[in-house]
Amino acid sequence: MNSFLKPDSPIEYLKGVGPQRGALLRKHLAIEDVQSLLFYFPFRYIDKSQIITIRSCIEEGRWVQIIGRVISLVEKGGGRSKPLIAEILDNSGSIELIWFQSQNWVLDNLKTGKTYRFYGRLQKSSYGLNISHPEFEEINDLQNYSPKQPFDPVYSTTEALASKGLDSKGIRRVMEHLMLSIDLRSIHENLPSYILARYKLPNRADSLVWIHFPQNEAQIKIARDRFKFEELFSHQLKIIHSRIQRSLLKHGFVWQNPGLLYHQFKENYLPFELTNAQQRVILEICKDLASGHQMNRLLQGDVGSGKTIVALMVMLIALDHGFQACIMAPTEVLANQHLISFKEYLNQMGIEVALLSSQVKGKARKEILQNLASGQLKIIIGTHALIEDQVVFHNLGMVVIDEQHRFGVEQRSKLWSKSKSLHPHVLVMTATPIPRTLAMTLYGDLEVSVIDELPPNRKEIKTLHIRDRHRPELIRFMRDQIERGRQIYIVYPLIEESEKLDLENLQLGYEKLLTFFPLPQYKIAVVHGKLKSEDKNLEMARFVRGVAHIMVATTVIEVGVNVPNASVMVIENAERFGLSQLHQLRGRVGRGAEQSYCVLMSSNKLSDDAVSRLQIMVQTNDGFKIAEEDLRIRGPGDLAGTKQSGLIELKVADLVEDHKLLVAARQLAEAILGRDPQLAHPTNQLLKKLIDHQGEKPGWEKIS
Ligand code: ADP
Ligand code: MG
Numbered sequence: 001m002n003s004f005l006k007p008d009s010p011i012e013y014l015k016g017v018g019p020q021r022g023a024l025l026r027k028h029l030a031i032e033d034v035q036s037l038l039f040y041f042p043f044r045y046i047d048k049s050q051i052i053t054i055r056s057c058i059e060e061g062r063w064v065q066i067i068g069r070v071i072s073l074v075e076k077g078g079g080r081s082k083p084l085i086a087e088i089l090d091n092s093g094s095i096e097l098i099w100f101q102s103q104n105w106v107l108d109n110l111k112t113g114k115t116y117r118f119y120g121r122l123q124k125s126s127y128g129l130n131i132s133h134p135e136f137e138e139i140n141d142l143q144n145y146s147p148k149q150p151f152d153p154v155y156s157t158t159e160a161l162a163s164k165g166l167d168s169k170g171i172r173r174v175m176e177h178l179m180l181s182i183d184l185r186s187i188h189e190n191l192p193s194y195i196l197a198r199y200k201l202p203n204r205a206d207s208l209v210w211i212h213f214p215q216n217e218a219q220i221k222i223a224r225d226r227f228k229f230e231e232l233f234s235h236q237l238k239i240i241h242s243r244i245q246r247s248l249l250k251h252g253f254v255w256q257n258p259g260l261l262y263h264q265f266k267e268n269y270l271p272f273e274l275t276n277a278q279q280r281v282i283l284e285i286c287k288d289l290a291s292g293h294q295m296n297r298l299l300q301g302d303v304g305s306g307k308t309i310v311a312l313m314v315m316l317i318a319l320d321h322g323f324q325a326c327i328m329a330p331t332e333v334l335a336n337q338h339l340i341s342f343k344e345y346l347n348q349m350g351i352e353v354a355l356l357s358s359q360v361k362g363k364a365r366k367e368i369l370q371n372l373a374s375g376q377l378k379i380i381i382g383t384h385a386l387i388e389d390q391v392v393f394h395n396l397g398m399v400v401i402d403e404q405h406r407f408g409v410e411q412r413s414k415l416w417s418k419s420k421s422l423h424p425h426v427l428v429m430t431a432t433p434i435p436r437t438l439a440m441t442l443y444g445d446l447e448v449s450v451i452d453e454l455p456p457n458r459k460e461i462k463t464l465h466i467r468d469r470h471r472p473e474l475i476r477f478m479r480d481q482i483e484r485g486r487q488i489y490i491v492y493p494l495i496e497e498s499e500k501l502d503l504e505n506l507q508l509g510y511e512k513l514l515t516f517f518p519l520p521q522y523k524i525a526v527v528h529g530k531l532k533s534e535d536k537n538l539e540m541a542r543f544v545r546g547v548a549h550i551m552v553a554t555t556v557i558e559v560g561v562n563v564p565n566a567s568v569m570v571i572e573n574a575e576r577f578g579l580s581q582l583h584q585l586r587g588r589v590g591r592g593a594e595q596s597y598c599v600l601m602s603s604n605k606l607s608d609d610a611v612s613r614l615q616i617m618v619q620t621n622d623g624f625k626i627a628e629e630d631l632r633i634r635g636p637g638d639l640a641g642t643k644q645s646g647l648i649e650l651k652v653a654d655l656v657e658d659h660k661l662l663v664a665a666r667q668l669a670e671a672i673l674g675r676d677p678q679l680a681h682p683t684n685q686l687l688k689k690l691i692d693h694q695g696e697k698p699g700w701e702k703i704s
């Protein structure tokens with residue numbers, strides 16, 4: 001028999017599919033050929049290996065499997081479709097089975113006096129506890145009975161597919177055909193045998209059979225692990241490989257040592273001592289800059305850990321070697337904030353700084369662009385506007401990207417290309433403390449530095465959770481803080497889907513606030529996304545200069561804003577924020593010498609889940625702990641905006657659950673590429689293929 005389907009045969013060729021279902025499979029599940037169907041994995045299994053006694057069928061809603069003899073089979077009641085009711089018996093008791101449809105088919109196949117295996121869900125009806133529409137299979141030899149297929153795979157599907165017969169059961173049937181229609185030897189192994197042996201992984205073909213139609217639980221686990229490892233390992237192999245290639249190919253500007261400007265700044269203008277962590281990070285960066293390779297480094301540091309000053313000093317090193325440097329911020333507000341602090345430092349040293357954003361227009365813009373192109377302007381601060389094509393540098397040597405998670409890889413590489421000769425060195429800074437596992441996966445192509453120490457004399461921020469009914473206490477507290485000369489942030493959530501409502505909410509809150517904090521005694525600034533940029537800047541400036549006591553804002557202030565005198569952060573509807581976001585917001589206070597507070601306001605009624613999430617915030621100030629919790633609760637998809645940036649797409653593995661596998665996969669990839677960076681060795685030929693097949697993405701379902 002030589003009629004096997006090839007792995008790349010169109011899905012329509014498979015028995016039971018055809019053009020109509022084929023089109024749906026393509027559209028809804030991106031399944032194009034039989035191979036991609038083969039890689040459409042079940043997300044759970046129904047365990048049919050357990051058979052229970054009828055007497056223990058007591059729990060409504062439970063899926064059960066029983067073996068019993070049919071003692072009666074009758075159509076009962078009136079109405080159009082009389083239900084068919086069977087009573088079955090085992091040596092512990094009896095139960096009723098009910099069919100409301102297909103009675104004739106059942107009557108043909110179910111015979112009184114014979115014994116069957118039944119599988120279905122216990123439910124209550126006017127007839128008492130029963131099972132409706134169970135699956136059944138006749139059993140001839142009760143003594144030696146074992147189910148043909150102890151685990152039924154369950155596949156996720158869509159309504160449209162289900163309506164064309166491709167519900168989970170339908171997919172299972174198609175999958176059964178597929179297993180018979182394909183020569184599993186045509187599914188090639190993609191991991192070398194020494195890896196399979198070392199990690200005791202089954203081969204690819206067996207794993208495919210086991211993941212769809214396992215004979216026991218061990219097969220499920222071992223097959224899943226195999227595909228998880230395959231996924232994590234090939235991902236790690238790719239990113240580490242590309243990192244190595246880049247370091248081999250991409251030469252960078254060689255800057256042996258920091259020069260005059262750097263030292264001048266450090267000795268004469270730096271207003272404080274650098275922390276040990278800051279010093280260590282600068283040293284790591286200096287090594288990169290002297291190495292001859294282009295730097296691509298991620299600088300992680302909790303909010304308030306002092307990343308800005310590190311950026312500034314690193315940018316000065318570029319100037320020391322005659323190059324330009326830029327820093328890119330994700331928002332206008334943050335770019336402005338940087339402008340203010342950079343100016344403060346650099347103007348004393350006679351270094352000019354300018355800001356470029358979409359708001360900078362006309363003559364001012366023209367002048368900046370000219371000065372960048374001529375090289376007269378050495379340091380530029382900007383938003384996304386910096387990556388526009390019209391922005392041309394004379395010799396860009398250093399790019400700093402603040403708050404990485406808002407920028408995708410693509411935007412990063414667009415900045416690289418701004419340099420005509422070699423790529424500039426790149427420092428990416430993020431205040432989202434990304435758990436190590438995730439950092440490994442997301443930023444495997446970057447070197448990582450961590451500032452794990454806060455500047456001295458910071459007082460721990462006190463965090464409180466207050467429900468709406470206790471708002472009067474909050475007002476008293478705020479008045480007291482303002483009397484002491486402190487400033488206060490009040491942040492409202494702003495979610496795109498409910499933007500209009502959220503803005504109304506903010507407006508309402510602001511108006512109420514005015515009654516508690518009336519002019520002229522109190523001054524309140526308002527900042528939100530719908531404000532014109534000039535107004536936004538004006539309002540920000542009022543708060544930064546200390547003119548306004550309170551700033552009411554949406555999350556635009558989330559990143560980077562630095563007002564040391566602001567010591568209270570009130571977050572309204574705190575239950576609507578993610579933990580990492582709350583932590584970011586909290587980091588806006590606690591920057592001065594005063595005791596700072598973060599008040600999480602919530603509605604009076606909260607789910608247990610929301611309470612415990614807010615409790616985590618009350619209990620810890622450790623950004624890493626919070627990020628881990630957030631990752632655990634929300635899954636990695638949402639963390640750090642990874643979804644938008646499309647940095648990561650795991651189909652089978654789970655970053656939290658499969659942490660150990662990930663570490664093993666990474667170590668293995670490092671070791672192999674360390675010995676054989678080009679994967680030239682004969683035993684690594686499969687791996688070379690794995691890397692070259694960048695585009696191959698089977699339609700894997702996430703396994704839960
Ligand atoms: P982030 O890492 O969140 O960007 P910033 O760079 O804005 O933090 O720094 C927060 C505050 O800490 C700033 O006011 C900055 O001047 C101050 N700071 C930074 N480094 C030190 C230090 N070594 N000693 C004292 N204060 C510092
Ligand atoms: Mg910052």
